[in-house]
Amino acid sequence: MKRLPFVNMKIAFVGKGGSGKTTLSSLFIRHLAAAGAPVVAIDADINQHLGPALGLDEAEAAALPAMGDRLRLIKNHLRGSNPRIASAETMIKTTPPGEGSRLVRVREPNAIYDACARPVELDGGAVRLMVTGPFTDADLGVACYHSKTGAVELFLNHLVDGPDEYVVVDMTAGSDSFASGMFTRFDMTFLVAEPTRKGVSVYRQYKEYARDFDVTLKVVGNKVQAQDDVDFLRKEVGDDLLVTVGHSDWVRAMEKGRPPRFGLLEETNAAALHRLKSAADATYALRDWEHYTRQMAHFHLRNAESWGNERTGADLAAQIDPGFVLGEGVATPA
Numbered sequence: 001m002k003r004l005p006f007v008n009m010k011i012a013f014v015g016k017g018g019s020g021k022t023t024l025s026s027l028f029i030r031h032l033a034a035a036g037a038p039v040v041a042i043d044a045d046i047n048q049h050l051g052p053a054l055g056l057d058e059a060e061a062a063a064l065p066a067m068g069d070r071l072r073l074i075k076n077h078l079r080g081s082n083p084r085i086a087s088a089e090t091m092i093k094t095t096p097p098g099e100g101s102r103l104v105r106v107r108e109p110n111a112i113y114d115a116c117a118r119p120v121e122l123d124g125g126a127v128r129l130m131v132t133g134p135f136t137d138a139d140l141g142v143a144c145y146h147s148k149t150g151a152v153e154l155f156l157n158h159l160v161d162g163p164d165e166y167v168v169v170d171m172t173a174g175s176d177s178f179a180s181g182m183f184t185r186f187d188m189t190f191l192v193a194e195p196t197r198k199g200v201s202v203y204r205q206y207k208e209y210a211r212d213f214d215v216t217l218k219v220v221g222n223k224v225q226a227q228d229d230v231d232f233l234r235k236e237v238g239d240d241l242l243v244t245v246g247h248s249d250w251v252r253a254m255e256k257g258r259p260p261r262f263g264l265l266e267e268t269n270a271a272a273l274h275r276l277k278s279a280a281d282a283t284y285a286l287r288d289w290e291h292y293t294r295q296m297a298h299f300h301l302r303n304a305e306s307w308g309n310e311r312t313g314a315d316l317a318a319q320i321d322p323g324f325v326l327g328e329g330v331a332t333p334a
């Protein structure tokens with residue numbers, strides 16, 4: 001397996017509705033920002049709440065540009081001069097990069113950030129925030145050409161993240177992300193689970209999908225109140241339980257619109273965030289760009305056959321560039 005000597009992380013927070021995905025994503029993003037790390041934060045959750053959780057007021061959150069409304073721009077930027085992708089119309093959410101494609105980086109300025117990202121000031125520095133925009137019924141279908149998470153998947157598939165850079169995605173554990181391959185795009189997936197049967201059942205489902213795809217999955221127990229809660233999670237998910245988080249008065253104060261300094265977050269919760277970062281960073285040794293690129297092709301072929309070829313009238317398998325491997329060394333045409 002190819003090992004690359006740097007830490008660069010794509011991290012997803014998934015879990016049942018209301019489990020605390022957005023809350024924990026936002027705390028983790030604040031933790032990274034406080035450590036001075038460059039961060040792209042992406043809200044791909046059905047309920048778009050990451051902006052407010054990062055301290056934006058209602059008007060600021062409402063003014064965030066939706067990636068879902070800018071799919072054509074995103075596709076045209078990414079396909080660049082790739083001769084295998086004739087037009088934005090034939091580019092579906094799984095269309096992989098190849099020779100001539102434009103790759104994206106966490107720190108650079110680019111047309112996608114210009115159109116879709118907004119800076120959010122946090123204690124310790126600014127992060128880039130992008131949001132998919134509100135979901136419709138059509139976005140939740142398996143075979144959706146215009147799906148909002150498709151914008152995120154395209155972004156991730158063209159991303160070469162460098163040393164100590166982070167992309168954090170607040171995401172729903174829906175069928176859309178399983179069918180498209182989105183769930184395989186992360187170095188680390190944190191599954192947020194309350195200590196309840198429902199919380200754990202989402203974990204089981206995710207684990208089942210993830211089994212054949214080398215997805216690194218860790219459970220973050222949330223709203224854990226007592227030892228009995230910890231014991232329950234331990235019994236149900238075993239060693240996949242990474243850490244547990246209790247009720248946070250800091251979070252409650254933030255939700256009242258009175259965010260304290262991040263440095264005042266409860267010590268136990270700050271320690272939990274530290275654990276998350278260490279666990280994510282530790283996966284760097286597993287990064288394998290060839291495998292990652294092959295997975296893109298796998299899901300692209302699956303989507304091409306099941307709906308993409310018919311929808312676009314093109315042979316989408318021909319979009320796969322057999323000699324191309326995504327990675328740090330790949331040059332992007334201007």
Ligand SMILES: Nc1ncnc2c1ncn2[C@@H]1O[C@H](COP(=O)(O)OP(=O)(O)OP(=O)(O)O)[C@@H](O)[C@H]1O
Binds near residue numbers: 023222
């Ligand atoms: N550790 C915590 N301490 C205090 N409040 C919490 C904690 N975790 C979550 N909450 C609260 O629980 C509610 C649901 O959390 P959150 O919105 O983060 O969940 P979610 O999984 O993103 O939900 P949705 O599926 O609706 O997007 C919020 O009001 C949040 O503030």
Ligand SMILES: [Mg+2]
Binds near residue numbers: 022023045048
């Ligand atoms: Mg949420």
